[in-house]
Amino acid sequence: MSYLADVKSVEKLNRLLDVCRNNLYTFDENLIRRAFEFSWNAHVKGKPRASGEPYFSHPYEVALVVAKEIPLDDVSVASALLHDVVEDTGYDLKSIRAEFGDGIADIVDGVTKISGAVESHEITRAENYRKMLLSMAKDVRVILVKFADRLHNMRTLAFLRPEKQQRIAMETLEIYAPLAHRFGLAKVKWEFEDLAFKYLNTAEYEFISRKLNAKRREREAYIRKFIQPIKKRLEQDDYKFEITGRPKHIYSIYNKMVKRNKPIEEIYDLFAVRVILDTPDKNDCFSVYGIVSEIYTPVPERFKDYISVPKQNGYQSIHTTVVGPEGKMVEVQIRTRQMDEVADRGVAAHWKYKEDVKVTDRKLDEWISWVREILEQPAVSSGEDAAKSFLEGFKLDLYQDEIYVFTPKGNLQVLPKGSTPVDFAFEIHSQVGTHCVGAKVNGRIVPLNTKLNSGDQIEIITSSNQNVNPDWEKFVVSRKAKAHIRRWINDETRKKAVEGEEIWTKKLKKHKLTLGEDDFVKLLRDLKYENAQRFYVAIAEEEIEPERLITRLTQQKAVKDSSEANKPSQTFVEIARKSSEGIVVDGSRSDWKVSYAKCCNPIPGDEIVGFVTTGEGIKIHRKNCPNLARMAGAARERIVDATWPGESSGLFVAGVSVSGMDRPGILTELTHSISSHQNTNIRSVSAEVRDAIFESQIIVYVRDKEHLERIIDKLRKVVGVTKVDRISTGTPGRSQNG
Ligand code: MN
Secondary structure, eight states: OOGGGGGHHHHHHHHHHHOOOOOOOOOHHHHHHHHHHHHHHHTTTTTTTTSSSSSHHHHHHHEEEHHHEEEEEEEEHHHHHTTTTTSSOOOHHHHHHHHHHHHHHHHHHHHHHHHHHHSSSOOOOOHHHHHHHHOSSSSSHOOOOOHHHHHHHHHHHGSSSSHHHHHHHIIIIIIEEEEEEETOOOOHHHHHHHHHHHSSHHHHHHHHHHHHHHHHHHHHHHHHHHHHHHHHHHHHTTOEEEEEEEEOOOHHHHHHHHHHOOGGGGGOSSEEEEEEEEOOOOOHHHHHHHHHHHHHHEEEOEEETTTTTTTTTOOOOOEEEEOOOGOOOOEEEEEHHHHHHHHHHHHHHHHHHHOOOOHHHHOOOOOOOOHHHHHHHHHHOHHHHHHHHHHHHOOOTTTEEEEEEETTTOOEEEETTTTHHHHHHHHHHOHHHEEEEEEEEEEEOOOOOOOOTEEEEEEEEEEOOOOOGGGGGGTOOHHHHHHHHHHHHHOOOHHHHHHHHHHHHHHHHHHTTEEEHHHHHHHHHHHHHHHHHHHHHHHTTTOOOOOHHHHHHHHHHHHHHHTTEEEHHHHHHHHHHHHGGGGOGGGGGGTTTTEEOOTTTTBBBBOEEEEEOOSSSSEETTTOOHHHHHHTTGGGGEEEEEEEOOOOOEEEEEEEEEEEEEOTHHHHHHHHHTTTTOOOOOOEEEEEEETTTEEEEEEEEESSSSHHHHHHHHHHHTTTTTEEEOOOSSSSOOTOOO
């Protein structure tokens, strides 16, 4: 069946086309016809409205509201006709897109999404709700269609159950009315407020409305009477002006009663007389004020000059209250046309200011003024195409830096744009974020880096085994998530560094390598690590093999040592430590620490004994050490047997004293005779000449007693040498204990 077969439907379409013709600057009649037909066909099989009317009556009425009360363009009228098709019929968005293109499809999609998001969740904060609404509407026309939809639903609210009436009325009063106000749609705002008030406080609404109605004729007659002399004078003085007197709407009267705590009879400003002057000169306002004051006696304390001192939001006007006929108080507002226009925008700014809304800024103001232009002067335009393309291109990008998403229980979370399930998880709780393994968005499992959209419902899946993944840092955008992930990474790095340092220290010890501060810094620089922490983390994470690094360092060190002309002190310590390992002491004490006494420098081949010290283990002395004899004299029981190991590979320090007749080159000959014997190393040489007698002490490295005796033999053969002795007491200058 086609709507054409239904006489009433054809009448309806013609009426809508008439309204479009009368209110829109320009429109595509065919587009309206097609949208009407599509909607009619889609809804024809649907359930009727609660009012008993066919469902189609709703989108049709909404389209009428758009065309008549928020007249913008044909696209918004067509979108209004189609706005419930996706939600209430078997048709999907694709078919609308195929039939009407992206512009209309996107608006229908926006309206549907808002309904879905809003109705399935309980949003407790009105401001969040408003923001969400704005953030979800990519195109301003989504909001306008939504306003018209809400207006028709409010007008037919009587047919719904009381609980639903209360919820919808509350939502309208808290969200849609301020939003309409902000959009500069004053009439829409008033109707929202009065209809909502009617359901939220029926008794008060009916009381005020009865009182207003009872006095309506009387009031209108009075306004005419009041205006008449003013009108006459202004015409005489050649002013171009408009003068009106309208009752204020019910909700605002109720607010005055509550605020002033007075019965309606005592509220004198149930209506206001407004004089709008078509003049660029603000001084005309004061002249007109003078004229009004000549006609009616003003109440001085009720005079307000918002022209010289505008309100914070830029509002300008003169307000005065005068004593009218029959002694009644009447409020008169005087302003220029321009001030009147600015007044609406100013009120929006004022609303912003009071609510302390985050800067939605210039853009909103620009938009409001633009909508006002379209609404108030549909005939004045720079041309059809210009207006149309402006409209097409206009996107509502308020609050686009924030998104509004929901927990499974329907609680609202505000997140920065670009947020992912991980951002959401950390927003809920740091523990949820830390242990997050997966996420469902609108019931479907998605990757954790999926970007969320306003209206999404998110469920986070956690596991106690999961921990923060450092890769998350690459895609999260919220401050909370970033901070938590960073802190976690820092903690992990610290732990890893400690681990790495332990490994490194152990390896150094194992290889008996010590690394000075300078060497370490140089090592980091060579390996290109910016600090020690990075280096240790690299070890813990096995990026570096410490074994190989140490081998390399040891080789470098060996090269360095040999090139630095034998630093015997270091080598000596090592040799001493090594060679003490093989010493055999009295069996029962075999696990004692054994070291060499510094007084007598025993070397293999010497007869030795051990002396048990307090705290320093067993010291090995030569048997004939005079120092030992002195100590043991008091405690013979502390002497234990000690023998050299069968084979020893170490080198030992021994000293010889050489004396003879001094002659040139003798020292060179002595040292040569030592080093030429099996490459024996000399540790130090000191020499003195007194009365032509040469005396020298030479400290050498030897394998054992026999090695030392061979050297002594060689020294004795040097010409001029008269005496060579092993130094038995005193030290070569350094402790053998290491
Ligand atoms: Mn609807």
